[in-house]
Amino acid sequence: MLNQATEATPSIAERGSHQRFWWALLVTLFVVFFIWGFFQPYPLNLILWAVGLFFLVIFLILIYRSARAPSKIELAEIRRLIVCDKCGVETEGPYEAGDHVFREIGPCPRCDGRLYIKAIYSIEKKEPLKRQQPQKETIVENEVVKDAG
């Protein structure tokens, strides 16, 4: 149940270190070509500086693109599933600070049972623009099987 929420973490870290490697490489190439240009005679130094500048431009484009692209965390939404220990009604809603599995939420609105968190998980966000209305807890399963008699 809980590991679903942390599942996305390694790939984000992996992507971040991969990105930083390319940034470091491009900056290093820029510095190397720029310094190298100082030790060369006139026509060659301009070529080396131009190549160095080219790496710098690629680096700046990468920085700009990564600043604009939403991260995986922004695309994920953490949800919680609440269940009643008596009637079993399940409601799903947005994660709130301090939530954890088996945390008690309060009395059940349908019976005198207690509501507790059954699961916390992440889902992919729908289009971010469609989230204008405040999120309310929605009943997932309202078919409560009652004993006949």
Ligand SMILES: [Zn+2]
């Ligand atoms: Zn209940």
